[in-house]
Amino acid sequence: MTYELPQLPYEYHGLEPYFDTTTMTIHHTKHHQNYVNNANIALQYTKFSNYSIDNLITSLHEVPSDKYMILRNNCGGHANHSFFWKILKIGTTMDTVLKKNIENNFDSIENFKKIFEKIAVNHFGSGWVWLVKKNDILSIVTTMNQDNPLMGIQIAGVSGKPILGLDLWEHAYYLKYQNQRINYIKSFWHVVNWDMVLENFIS
Numbered sequence: 167m168t169y170e171l172p173q174l175p176y177e178y179h180g181l182e183p184y185f186d187t188t189t190m191t192i193h194h195t196k197h198h199q200n201y202v203n204n205a206n207i208a209l210q211y212t213k214f215s216n217y218s219i220d221n222l223i224t225s226l227h228e229v230p231s232d233k234y235m236i237l238r239n240n241c242g243g244h245a246n247h248s249f250f251w252k253i254l255k256i257g258t259t260m261d262t263v264l265k266k267n268i269e270n271n272f273d274s275i276e277n278f279k280k281i282f283e284k285i286a287v288n289h290f291g292s293g294w295v296w297l298v299k300k301n302d303i304l305s306i307v308t309t310m311n312q313d314n315p316l317m318g319i320q321i322a323g324v325s326g327k328p329i330l331g332l333d334l335w336e337h338a339y340y341l342k343y344q345n346q347r348i349n350y351i352k353s354f355w356h357v358v359n360w361d362m363v364l365e366n367f368i369s
């Protein structure tokens with residue numbers, strides 16, 4: 167198996183004006199493609215080449231040390247971006263089941279967004295902010311670089327099943343928002359695909 171760049175479920179301009187066309191195009195065709203290419207090269211002639219991407223990022227402890235960092239970074243990059251594109255869409259609304267669960271964990275939707283924004287803006291350097299589910303508890307965590315909570319606590323420093331995630335690398339927002347990461351984070355709420363988030367929550 168070789169990994170392939172998944173098609174976006176919308177046009178590059180489909181998330182305007184919140185996520186701009188140029189950023190979306192470069193992010194998908196250059197950054198994500200690069201993770202896919204690098205992962206495929208590193209996986210050539212290894213027994214891991216038939217692992218699904220989610221299987222691979224949960225099996226990094228099996229990977230030989232000379233391939234470990236390149237696979238952690240690039241398979242993480244492929245998994246994270248594949249997840250990310252799917253949780254973006256304009257015009258969806260939060261279902262009541264999800265709303266109740268977020269309220270149970272964070273008191274209110276407003277408070278959930280406030281905490282998410284604060285953790286995201288304070289994350290130092292590149293990485294991701296996630297809403298994860300673990301034992302039916304929802305929490306907000308961040309990971310460094312292209313780590314994913316599915317990699318587990320020993321690698322990613324956190325664990326849980328991602329329900330929602332936001333790319334905090336500058337390549338995700340710098341063209342439009344420059345150093346104002348907070349404005350990018352706030353714009354994110356306009357493009358969350360709550361239908362997909364619900365699917366992630368219940369599956």
Ligand code: MN
Pocket residue numbers: 193197247333335337338
């Ligand atoms: Mn990215």
